[in-house]
Amino acid sequence: METSEKKLVFEIKRRLIDKRFDAAAFDLLQDKFPENDLSRGMITRLIDAGRVTLNGRAARSSRLVDLHDTVEVFETDLAIPAPELDAGREIAIPIVYEDEQLVAINKPAGIQAHPAGRTDRATVAHWIVNRYPALRVIGEDALRPGIVHRLDRETSGALLIAKTTPAFEELKQLFQNRAIAKTYIALVYGHMPEREGIVERPLMQRPGELKRFVVETQNIPEAARPAITAYRVIARYRDFDLLAVTPKTGRTHQIRVHLAFLGCPVVGDKLYAFKPARRGEKLFSARQLLHAYRLTFDLFEKKYAIEAPLPDDFRTLLLDIDETKEAGYDDEALKSLLTE
Structure with missing residues (x-):
């Protein structure tokens, strides 16, 4: 048959x-x-x-x-079905902001937003139902309570969770309409071709692979999706650049694919870094050094500017490679780099 x-x-x-x-x-x-x-x-x-x-x-x-x-x-x-969500797992996740409409967390690297595939690891969704049991009914999927967007498992940073159905629906629309400005911090191998630039290259799934995407440059097929990423070098080291990255579209793996396309993949990226970098010959990192630092948007006539400080592992590595030792890479130092 x-x-x-x-x-x-x-x-x-x-x-x-x-x-x-x-x-x-x-x-x-x-x-x-x-x-x-x-x-x-x-x-x-x-x-x-x-x-x-x-x-x-x-x-x-x-x-x-x-x-x-x-x-x-x-x-x-x-693509094995995800397990049912239970509230029996506790993990530590920092809250960076909370009000009656939403909670914003600083998602640690290594934790998925919600259950997927074969893994039985605790996720942000498990943390939500432990801390906020009432949020089980918020959203469109019982495995994603209140979650309106996602970050890759190895990406740390700001993640929004809606606490009410109206907030969920409004935030979903804001993301779909690209009305939420996002700023990421990325450490990349090598030096960017320009101190500041925009990558405007469509992305599509790599043929035969479920979770790997590629830049299409010629004979662009219908399956390719427009993708735009702006970047600015905020610190330069001997072998690396530290970037502020603003994705103008929200494609899967967009930042990682675009930076790799420019020849400067994210440090520790297991999918898109060139092989010497993946093997850690230049710099070892257990995870990709990409962090969702800031989200700014308006919700119900209130202005939000959510910021998630760099996690300790990212800060420590920056201190190790910064030969000047002038920046502390705490929140105030990072803000200073972003405004220079």
Whole structure:
């Protein structure tokens, strides 16, 4: 019986020659989808069930693969349904602002906004139902109580949570209408081509990959989405630049893809940094050094300017690479850099 499920096809590269099928498939898929929390056991079970195939046919997990063999996997098997949300997990998340309409937090790096995929890690959503049980009914999805936007798991910074249904609906519209100004702080490898500039390049999903995006420069297909990112260098070090980045559109991974396109990927970016940077040969960072610093907007005739101070790991690293030692990188020092 034919299936309408979409299959993703990948080719065995030279480095995987003579590996077991299950090991090669896991290596290949983990490299393609580093944020999906895949496991070797999961891939083996999919192979045994005939859901991951070799050259279009079911094969034993122990079979050795060869150059140019193809590994096929159903897309739906890499997007495993999220678990139900429970209130039994406690994590520490700083609150930077709160009123009757919303709460703004400084999301730590390494914590997802809401459950997704196979992970059973605690998320911001778990924190919300622990601290604000009444917010379970706010929003459009029980797994995203009050959450109107998101940050990548490894991105830290300001995240808004609506406390009322009117606030949720209004904030959602503000984000959709690009009426919320966002400022990110990013540390990048190398030096930007200009001290200040705008990247206006459309983005699209990389063919055959669920969570990786690319800049399209020629023969732009309909699937490509317009994306605009403004940046300004606020500090320069021997091997790195510190940037204030303002995305004018809100595409997935937009800042990371645009900066990598300019040859200056975010430090610690496991998806888009060039390989030497990903291996940490220049500077080691356990996570990508991208931080959502400021959100400004009007809500119900009230002006908001939400700021999330740089987390300690980001500040410490900046102090380590700053040979002048003039800036402390606390909130006041950062504001000074942003206004220079």
